[in-house]
Amino acid sequence: MAQSVTSTLALTRLLLTAVGLAAGCQTPPAAVEPVRVDPANCCPLTGTVLTTEEHVAYFDAYPVFFDSGESAARFGSLTTAQQALAATAQVLPKKGIPNRICPISGGQLTAAAVLVVHLDQRVGFADQSSAIRFLALRPEEQDALLARWRLTMRARQGPLPRSADAG
Numbered sequence: 001m002a003q004s005v006t007s008t009l010a011l012t013r014l015l016l017t018a019v020g021l022a023a024g025c026q027t028p029p030a031a032v033e034p035v036r037v038d039p040a041n042c043c044p045l046t047g048t049v050l051t052t053e054e055h056v057a058y059f060d061a062y063p064v065f066f067d068s069g070e071s072a073a074r075f076g077s078l079t080t081a082q083q084a085l086a087a088t089a090q091v092l093p094k095k096g097i098p099n100r101i102c103p104i105s106g107g108q109l110t111a112a113a114v115l116v117v118h119l120d121q122r123v124g125f126a127d128q129s130s131a132i133r134f135l136a137l138r139p140e141e142q143d144a145l146l147a148r149w150r151l152t153m154r155a156r157q158g159p160l161p162r163s164a165d166a167g
Helices: 002-024 069-076 080-086 088-095 128-135 139-157
Strands: 055-059 062-066 114-118 121-125
Touching (some): 055 069, 062 069, 062 088, 114 128, 121 128, 128 139
Antiparallel strands (some): 055 062
16 A cells, blocks of 8 residues: 555656646746756746647747746747747748857857858857858858867867768
């Protein structure tokens, strides 16, 4: 009987953890294997896992989805810089930007990032100014800058692919 109660409690704890994860993108208790939720599938203001695309606002021309109309309205009241930061996880993939660090400024990219295609490789830059600075370089300087940047990124987070998804 005691083993049955223990098994039932363990199963209940696991079920409650799964329901909690589905409802809020929250990290489960340490006793349970962590489940990774893609931030692009969460409301950028509340962190709640999105179950519909009913509530939407826009950053530039890109749709950003929310868990409620209230969250979408609150997003609309933020400054452009705050919106860019909040919408990053949903907008960068829609722009086709694979990297999260700017090769010119070294800063984190936000939804305001600009895509440049260099030798069939997609690279995101923090803003138009950074992209223009990169494009103004001679081709060999562009190659050298990206090679140094890749080495820095590799040192920070391990190997990065050189394909179109590098970054």
